[in-house]
Amino acid sequence: MNKKIPGNANLYRIDGDAFYSLKRYQEAIERYSEAIKIFPNDYRVYDKKADDFNNLKRYLEAIECYEEIIKLEPNKTDFYYKKGYALNKLGRYQEALEIYDEAIKINIYDSRCYNEKGNTLYTLQRYEEAIECYDQSIKNDPYKSKFYNDKGNILYTLERYQEAIQCYDEAIKNEPNNPLHFCSRARVFNNLRQEEAALQDFNMAYNLREENQLNGVWLEMNETFLKKISISLMMD
Numbered sequence: 001m002n003k004k005i006p007g008n009a010n011l012y013r014i015d016g017d018a019f020y021s022l023k024r025y026q027e028a029i030e031r032y033s034e035a036i037k038i039f040p041n042d043y044r045v046y047d048k049k050a051d052d053f054n055n056l057k058r059y060l061e062a063i064e065c066y067e068e069i070i071k072l073e074p075n076k077t078d079f080y081y082k083k084g085y086a087l088n089k090l091g092r093y094q095e096a097l098e099i100y101d102e103a104i105k106i107n108i109y110d111s112r113c114y115n116e117k118g119n120t121l122y123t124l125q126r127y128e129e130a131i132e133c134y135d136q137s138i139k140n141d142p143y144k145s146k147f148y149n150d151k152g153n154i155l156y157t158l159e160r161y162q163e164a165i166q167c168y169d170e171a172i173k174n175e176p177n178n179p180l181h182f183c184s185r186a187r188v189f190n191n192l193r194q195e196e197a198a199l200q201d202f203n204m205a206y207n208l209r210e211e212n213q214l215n216g217v218w219l220e221m222n223e224t225f226l227k228k229i230s231i232s233l234m235m236d
Helices: 008-023 025-038 043-055 057-070 077-089 093-106 111-123 127-140 146-157 161-174 179-191 195-211 213-221 223-235
Strands: none
Touching: 008 025, 008 043, 025 043, 043 057, 043 077, 057 077, 077 093, 093 111, 111 127, 111 146, 127 146, 127 179, 146 161, 146 179, 161 179, 179 195
């Protein structure tokens, strides 16, 4: 940014950041709004304000912020990606697909937009198109484990289990400390009646859960599944 931010606007931004860190999102929004009144060309403040709206599940207002950012910075595809996220939250899937396409036109190597386009197509049950998007995201960024996991999920849905396992294998190779990947692969092994392999993956996920509490709820939901596999093995 070439223009220097006026001092008062910067103070409001700093206040907003403080409220954000305290999860006092409405107060943060008010401070960022004041900063924007003084200096309306700072796209970063719009982005912070949008984050607060997202945290409050006020996605329509977040979208309005992203639209302002895109006017100011039309070549920054991160904000197309974020707008697509908010549109998806509102169930406006076709608009989300269109915004991802706009981003991809600007940057054909934006792997996140390909991946999120794939997830949106998955939601719409347009599975083959979704797989094409996942393949492109993986081609652009072959070390991103999430892309393999997302592709694995759709292959699991389609009962293409061996291909799903290959995707989860790659996800684990790239991110071996994420329990979600082991849980995902365990589901496939269970459907293939490979109980020992499923139990091994669930045990691995269970041991990793302290390192990644974000997936704790998902793991708790599968405790009954783990018991079911254990009982099955004991009966053999």
